[in-house]
Amino acid sequence: MNNRRGTTRVAIALVMLAAPLAVEATPIAYDLSFQTSGQSIWNSGTSFTLDKTTFLGVAWQDKKIDIDAMVGQEINPVPNPLRLAYDAAFAVCNALHSASACINGQTAQAPVAALGSRPGVRSCGAFAFDCEFARAGDLISRAAYDTAFAACRIGFSATVCRKGQPLKLPLVALGTAPPSFLNVDTRTGFALNGTTDGRVGLDLGVKIDSGSVDATVSYQATLDIPDTATLDKATPINFNPNSVFAGTNVLNTSFSNVAVSVDAVMELSGSVAVEGCLIGPGCASASAPFNIDETAPILSFNADGEGGILLLGHTPTVFGLPAEANGFPFGLDVAGLAEVTLHLPQPNASGDLDAASQTLKATGQDDLVDLTLDVDNIVASAAGVPGLFGSSFQLPILGSVGFDIINVEMGPAIDLKQEFELDPTLFVSLLFDKAVKVGDTIVTELVAAWDSLPSITFLDDVTLVTPTFFVQADLLNRTLLDFDLEFGIDLLQIFYDFGTLGKDSIGIGNVLNTGVDLFESPDLYSNLFDLAGFNLQIGDPFEVNFQSGSTGPSSRLARSAINEIVLPAGVAAIPEPGTIMLLLGGIFGIHAFRRRAQRGCGTQMLASGPVPNAAPA
Known part of the structure; x- marks a missing residue:
C-alpha cells in the first residue's frame, strides 16, 4: 500500500514538472x-x-x-678561275726559273765576264835582267786590265766587273696564289x-x-x-x-x-x-x-x-x-x-x-x-x-x-x-513598460533583427510590449x-x-x-548600398502576464509612421552563451546586419534604454 502511494506521488510530481513543457x-x-x-x-x-x-x-x-x-645563299663556295690560271702560269715559269723569281718576278740582266782582281807588278833588284823582263809583262797585263775594267765600269758596278754576272731574261711577278675557292652571294629575290x-x-x-x-x-x-x-x-x-x-x-x-x-x-x-x-x-x-x-x-x-x-x-x-x-x-x-x-x-x-x-x-x-x-x-x-x-x-x-x-x-x-x-531585413524595436533582462543586462528597449530575437526574462508579473518594425535594405x-x-x-x-x-x-x-x-x-x-527612406510600422502592444495569462494585440494591422529612429551612442552589446553580440551603431549604417553577410549566423541584437521616436505618417 505504501509502495503504491509512493508511486502515485512520483507520477504526480513528474506531471507537474512536465506541465511547463506542454503549455499552449x-x-x-x-x-x-x-x-x-x-x-x-x-x-x-x-x-x-x-x-x-x-x-x-x-x-x-x-x-x-x-x-x-x-x-640562293649569302655564302656559297665556288672554284676560283683565277687560281686555275695562276697555277698554270706558275708551272711554266717554275720549269725555267726559281719559285722565288716566279712569285716575285725579275728584271732583265746582261751577261758580264768576271775581270777578277787587278794584276800585281813585281819588284826587281839591280842588274836582275830576267826579273825586269817579267816585270814589263806585269805592267802590260795591268794596263790591259785597267783598260777593260774602265770600259766595264761604264755600265756596271765595280763588283759586277770584278765578279761578273750571268744573263737574265725579264720575268713578271705572279705574286701570291689567289684562294682556291670564292664565297659568292647567290641570293636573288626579296x-x-x-x-x-x-x-x-x-x-x-x-x-x-x-x-x-x-x-x-x-x-x-x-x-x-x-x-x-x-x-x-x-x-x-x-x-x-x-x-x-x-x-x-x-x-x-x-x-x-x-x-x-x-x-x-x-x-x-x-x-x-x-x-x-x-x-x-x-x-x-x-x-x-x-x-x-x-x-x-x-x-x-x-x-x-x-x-x-x-x-x-x-x-x-x-x-x-x-x-x-x-x-x-x-x-x-x-x-x-x-x-x-x-x-x-x-x-x-x-x-x-x-x-x-x-x-x-x-x-x-x-x-x-x-x-x-x-x-x-x-x-x-x-x-x-x-x-x-x-x-x-x-x-x-x-x-x-x-x-x-x-x-x-x-x-x-x-x-x-x-x-x-x-x-531587405526586418528589424524590430521592442519597448517594455517594465524593465526586462536580456542575458545579464536589464533593459527597457530591445532592438534586433526580427528573426534573431534573443530570449527575454520578464521581471514583473505584467509587462506591456510595444513592437515597432522597420526595414534595413x-x-x-x-x-x-x-x-x-x-x-x-x-x-x-x-x-x-x-x-x-x-x-x-x-x-x-x-x-x-x-x-x-x-x-x-x-x-x-x-x-x-543601403536603401533608405522606408517608413516604420508600429504594431499594437501585447501583454506578457504571469498571473492571468498573456494576451495578443488588438489588431494584427500595424500603423505607418515616419522613420526617425536614432540610436543612442555608447549602447552596450549583450552577450549570450555561444554567441558574440554585435553592437548596431546605427541601424542603416552598419554592414554587420546586412542580410547577405548574416544568413546562417547566430542571434544578433542591440539592447538600449530610451524608446525610439516615431512620428505619425
Missing part, C-alpha cells in the same frame, strides 16, 4: 508593409551622378606578317616583314544624373507567446519569431537624363621592312617605322545639359544636318565617315519578389546609340593628315613598297542596361552596356611591285580572327 502558446501575427520612394538609384541618399568612360575595342601585341621569296602593336576602338562616355527608386516590401511577422500563467517569471521566454514575405513586394526605378560621348581611339606602333637581292648588283634594304597615338571626337550629346549635339567635333550644321534633335530616335549621316542614330534611353526597371533568392529583382534595358563608323578615316581627318595610316618607299635595285597600317569599320548598336536587387545596382557589334579590322596590308620578281600584297588581315580577345562588357557601375 498564443500565436500573434503582424501584417507589415514598408514603402520608400524618390531614393537615388546610384547610392544612399537622393543625389548622385554617374560619370563613366569605357573602352569598346581591341588591343594586340607583336602581330607579324612576312613573306620570304629569296633563293623578303618582306611587318610588325605592329596597338589598340583601336571607341571610348564611350556616359553621364547620368540621379534617377529614382521606389520599393514596397511586405511581411507577415509572427511570434508565439507561451501560456505565462503556468510559467515562472525566472524562466526566459523565446517568442520563436519568424517573418515571411507576404502581400505586395515590388521594385521600380525611373531613369533620368543622360549625356553621351563617343571618341575614336588609335594607338599604333610598328614597322615595315624589305630586303631585295640580285646576283651581281648585290642586296639593298629599307624600312619604315610608324608610331601613331590619335583620338578623334565622333559624337557628343547633351554634354551641355541642353540637348546639344556635336558630330565629328562640329555642330551638325557644318554637314548640312539639323543642329538639334527633333525627336528620338534621331539620325545623323556624314557620308563615307559616320552614321549615327541617337536614342533617349529610359531603362526603367520593374520587378518583384524572386522566390529562389528571397530578394526583389528588377531589370530594365533601352537603346542608347547606333553607330556605323569608318574609324581610321575619321581619325586621319581629325588629325589633318589624310595619309596618316599609310606610306611607301623605293628599294633601289628592285622597285617600290607601300603599306596601309589599318582599316577599321565598326557598327556597334549599344544599349544601356540596369539590373537591381533589393535585399541593401540595393545592388549594376549598370552596364549591352553590345550588338559588327567590328572589322584589316591590319597592316603591304603592297609591293618588284618588276620581273612579282607584284602582289600581303597582310595580317582581320585581327579579330587571329586570337585577339575582343572586349568584355564590364559594369559601368556596380554598387551595393
Whole structure:
C-alpha cells in the first residue's frame, strides 16, 4: 500500500514538472508593409551622378606578317678561275726559273765576264835582267786590265766587273696564289616583314544624373507567446519569431537624363621592312617605322545639359544636318565617315519578389546609340593628315613598297542596361513598460533583427510590449552596356611591285580572327548600398502576464509612421552563451546586419534604454 502511494506521488510530481513543457502558446501575427520612394538609384541618399568612360575595342601585341621569296645563299663556295690560271702560269715559269723569281718576278740582266782582281807588278833588284823582263809583262797585263775594267765600269758596278754576272731574261711577278675557292652571294629575290602593336576602338562616355527608386516590401511577422500563467517569471521566454514575405513586394526605378560621348581611339606602333637581292648588283634594304597615338571626337550629346549635339567635333550644321534633335530616335549621316542614330534611353526597371533568392529583382534595358563608323578615316581627318595610316618607299635595285597600317569599320548598336536587387531585413524595436533582462543586462528597449530575437526574462508579473518594425535594405545596382557589334579590322596590308620578281600584297588581315580577345562588357557601375527612406510600422502592444495569462494585440494591422529612429551612442552589446553580440551603431549604417553577410549566423541584437521616436505618417 505504501509502495503504491509512493508511486502515485512520483507520477504526480513528474506531471507537474512536465506541465511547463506542454503549455499552449498564443500565436500573434503582424501584417507589415514598408514603402520608400524618390531614393537615388546610384547610392544612399537622393543625389548622385554617374560619370563613366569605357573602352569598346581591341588591343594586340607583336602581330607579324612576312613573306620570304629569296633563293640562293649569302655564302656559297665556288672554284676560283683565277687560281686555275695562276697555277698554270706558275708551272711554266717554275720549269725555267726559281719559285722565288716566279712569285716575285725579275728584271732583265746582261751577261758580264768576271775581270777578277787587278794584276800585281813585281819588284826587281839591280842588274836582275830576267826579273825586269817579267816585270814589263806585269805592267802590260795591268794596263790591259785597267783598260777593260774602265770600259766595264761604264755600265756596271765595280763588283759586277770584278765578279761578273750571268744573263737574265725579264720575268713578271705572279705574286701570291689567289684562294682556291670564292664565297659568292647567290641570293636573288626579296623578303618582306611587318610588325605592329596597338589598340583601336571607341571610348564611350556616359553621364547620368540621379534617377529614382521606389520599393514596397511586405511581411507577415509572427511570434508565439507561451501560456505565462503556468510559467515562472525566472524562466526566459523565446517568442520563436519568424517573418515571411507576404502581400505586395515590388521594385521600380525611373531613369533620368543622360549625356553621351563617343571618341575614336588609335594607338599604333610598328614597322615595315624589305630586303631585295640580285646576283651581281648585290642586296639593298629599307624600312619604315610608324608610331601613331590619335583620338578623334565622333559624337557628343547633351554634354551641355541642353540637348546639344556635336558630330565629328562640329555642330551638325557644318554637314548640312539639323543642329538639334527633333525627336528620338534621331539620325545623323556624314557620308563615307559616320552614321549615327541617337536614342533617349529610359531603362526603367520593374520587378518583384524572386522566390529562389528571397530578394526583389528588377531589370530594365533601352537603346542608347547606333553607330556605323569608318574609324581610321575619321581619325586621319581629325588629325589633318589624310595619309596618316599609310606610306611607301623605293628599294633601289628592285622597285617600290607601300603599306596601309589599318582599316577599321565598326557598327556597334549599344544599349544601356540596369539590373537591381533589393535585399531587405526586418528589424524590430521592442519597448517594455517594465524593465526586462536580456542575458545579464536589464533593459527597457530591445532592438534586433526580427528573426534573431534573443530570449527575454520578464521581471514583473505584467509587462506591456510595444513592437515597432522597420526595414534595413541593401540595393545592388549594376549598370552596364549591352553590345550588338559588327567590328572589322584589316591590319597592316603591304603592297609591293618588284618588276620581273612579282607584284602582289600581303597582310595580317582581320585581327579579330587571329586570337585577339575582343572586349568584355564590364559594369559601368556596380554598387551595393543601403536603401533608405522606408517608413516604420508600429504594431499594437501585447501583454506578457504571469498571473492571468498573456494576451495578443488588438489588431494584427500595424500603423505607418515616419522613420526617425536614432540610436543612442555608447549602447552596450549583450552577450549570450555561444554567441558574440554585435553592437548596431546605427541601424542603416552598419554592414554587420546586412542580410547577405548574416544568413546562417547566430542571434544578433542591440539592447538600449530610451524608446525610439516615431512620428505619425
